[in-house]
Amino acid sequence: MxxxxxxxxxxxxxxxxxxxxxxxxxxxxxxxxxxxxxxxxxxxxxxxxxxxxxxxxxxxxxxxxxxxxxxxxxxxxxxxxxxxxxxxxxxxxxxxxxxxxxxxxxxxxxxxxxxxxxxxxxxxxxxxxxxxxxxxxxxxxxxxxxxxxxxxxxxxxxxxxxxxxxxxxxxxxxxxxxxxxxxxxxAVNLARDWINAPANLLYPEVFANEARDQFKGIKNVTVEVLDDKTLAREGYGGLSAVGGGSSRGPRLVRVEYKPRGAKQTLALVGKGITFDSGGLNIKPSEGMYTMKCDMSGAAAVLAATKVIAQLGLNVHVITYAAMAENLPSDTAYRPSDVLSMYGGTTVENVNTDAEGRLVMADALARTKGDAADLVVDVATLTGACIVALGNRIAGLMASDDETADRILDAAEVAGEQFWQLPIPDQLRATLDSKVADLKSGGPRWGGALTAAAFLQRFVAEGQSWAHLDIAGPAWNEESAWGHVSTGGTGFAVSTLVALAAGMEG
Structure with missing residues (x-):
């Protein structure tokens, strides 16, 4: 609990x-x-x-x-x-x-x-x-x-x-x-607890401590927490920039579950923005009220990793939860800032309300050293995905159709709905920057696809990778339906566990 x-x-x-x-x-x-x-x-x-x-x-x-x-x-x-x-x-x-x-x-x-x-x-x-x-x-x-x-x-x-x-x-x-x-x-209900918690009670430091506590006593698990000073020193420019506007510094939580004899490695990355005001590109008030749920991706990957370890599934899992609070202040990052991400790629920031992809980019870049067979990131990333698919279906974008099919098969077992979307080459080209290696965003239309194109730039070349945009189904403002609660839903936990079960060996 x-x-x-x-x-x-x-x-x-x-x-x-x-x-x-x-x-x-x-x-x-x-x-x-x-x-x-x-x-x-x-x-x-x-x-x-x-x-x-x-x-x-x-x-x-x-x-x-x-x-x-x-x-x-x-x-x-x-x-x-x-x-x-x-x-x-x-x-x-x-x-x-x-x-x-x-x-x-x-x-x-x-x-x-x-x-x-x-x-x-x-x-x-x-x-x-x-x-x-x-x-x-x-x-x-x-x-x-x-x-x-x-x-x-x-x-x-x-x-x-x-x-x-x-x-x-x-x-x-x-x-x-x-x-x-x-x-x-x-595990689903644990993710719901975290998502529903008020942002003044669940901020990066507390969330990281909660995560550490959840894994105490579980076999074959190690937990590492990088604080704001460590993140700045080691070059996590996305997390440092997004979390820099808040007095509550960012965190990167790394959980590794390594059972003996596992032949497959699954890397999970979750967006953990504990509150998203939009930063200097501040959101309208009606769009800000539910933004305590902007850490649903991190909640999902951490909760899924816990149950994978509890069940003793024979798959090596490395999980990253990128946590920050996005607030406006005199130390906040700005539109047009150039950020140096983990690994050295530079990014021209377009909009401080597109912060999720920046913290995710740092964590995805970190996975390059993990030699994973599959990398999956989970994020409440874009309103554009809600416009496209509504509130009950998540977007799925992947490096290839075979990888997408693996996610869709797991989702069917879990009873969660995903729809595969493309990453068109012409949208990749819109990320070109005149002052940095790339921009953090492109045109308004196809925003969910452009965000995926940005994230893929931080994944190792040739890496099997899937991006799950859960902005719609992660939060339920309507009445409860089926087994789904109001507020935080814990969406994607079941799919990730089913995916890991399918990788056992």
Whole structure:
């Protein structure tokens, strides 16, 4: 658990029958042969309900507005059934892991809403026995139950404290798969805690310390933190410039997980701007309010690395989190400044509100010494990507299609959405500078693509590399949906873990 949140995850258990102590039972509604059917009702309860109901249970669900439509959820009358029941739509009866992940998230949140003065215990019964489906149920429950407890002197609100996943499945493999999902969900929720933390409580020094604390006691992991003085001395010009306007200096966190016998090396780089005012090119007030989330990339790579190490995946992972606070002051960097980045490349700064690519460039340049098989960077980098893809889909730009396909395959396993975008040669040419090796930006149109072209200049030639622009899905200003919370979402954590799992060997 992060020291910056009082969020406590429910205790999750796998059981063969509904515990007598549960407050809310979750069952499913699936479509089969163009008809809706209720699934997951335990046999003993089904017999008792049949005696109480005047008609069919499916008809009751329909009368209340429920259906098999994905994520439809209705509460069945407690007075009629003798207990609180949530019926949630899961789509076709040949259900997918992502459909279950989202449906269970909705249902658990619905169950939490039934709480009045006491915490809630929930059982989820959906007739699932396949380990992959049970893992998705666990993830949906634990991520759907997430709430960031506000900073307050008042008592914490009621919450879901226990989740029992009801299944006839047994065996070591099933238990291990579910336990892996518990660890993965804890990592997603850790990233959410960091992202949701107020910027006056989570600034570079604190974030770096938090990261160091999270890896204490984990086998085969070493953590290095470079402070502002070290960064300046060793030539990290992007981090030094962006963080120079704040009294809270920048940090670069390097985490290395090196299990014995690993044959593949994955380097991860995350943008960690703990607050982005825009610097001297200051943002309008409405664009600044949510900028505590501009460190979502760093949160994702650090949280993913933690769970990769906890699971003992046999892949060498080297992670960089580039942390800075971008503020205007008499020591802030300026448009037209020329910065000397790590490794010696000089950059003519175009706009101080394009700061993320500068700190990322330093960290990407550092990966050249790691001999990685794959480098992946993750950043809330451009508003242009949100304009192109909306709030739920992240942009993916890569060195080649084979690398892009590896990310897309991992994202499919994780249930996260990415869309591949190009890096056109004509946009690369717009980065030419008359006073430095290159400029930090180009024309307004295609801004997400130009930003990727800039970042690639700091990756080793011939390096397999992917850039994930998560500016849209990293933060959810709307209502919670599926297993996705409001505020920080922890997006990309699951994809990175799936990617690492695919590189084991």
């Amino acid at each position: 992060s020291a910056l949140s009082t969020h406590r995850a429910p205790q999750l258990t796998l059981t063969g029958q509904v515990p007598s102590s549960v407050d809310v039972l979750v069952v499913g509604v699936a479509s089969s042969n163009d008809k809706d059917v209720v699934v997951g009702v335990p046999a003993d309860l089904e017999k008792g309900w049949a005696k109480k109901l005047p008609g069919d249970l499916t008809d009751l669900v329909a009368d209340l507005g429920g259906s098999s439509k994905a994520n439809d959820a209705v509460v069945l009358p407690k007075g009629l059934l003798g207990q609180s029941v949530v019926a949630v739509g899961v789509g076709p009866v040949e259900v997918t892991p992502n459909a279950l992940r989202e449906a269970v998230g909705v249902a658990v949140r619905k169950a939490a809403g039934l709480a009045k003065d006491a915490d809630v215990k929930v059982a989820v019964s959906l007739d699932a026995t396949d380990p992959e489906l049970l893992a998705a149920i666990a993830e949906g429950a634990l991520q759907g139950a997430y709430t960031f407890t506000k900073v307050s002197g008042a008592d914490a609100p009621t919450r879901v404290t226990e989740v029992a996943v009801v299944s006839a499945a047994k065996g070591r493999d099933v238990n291990r798969t579910v336990e892996e999902s518990v660890n993965l969900s804890a």
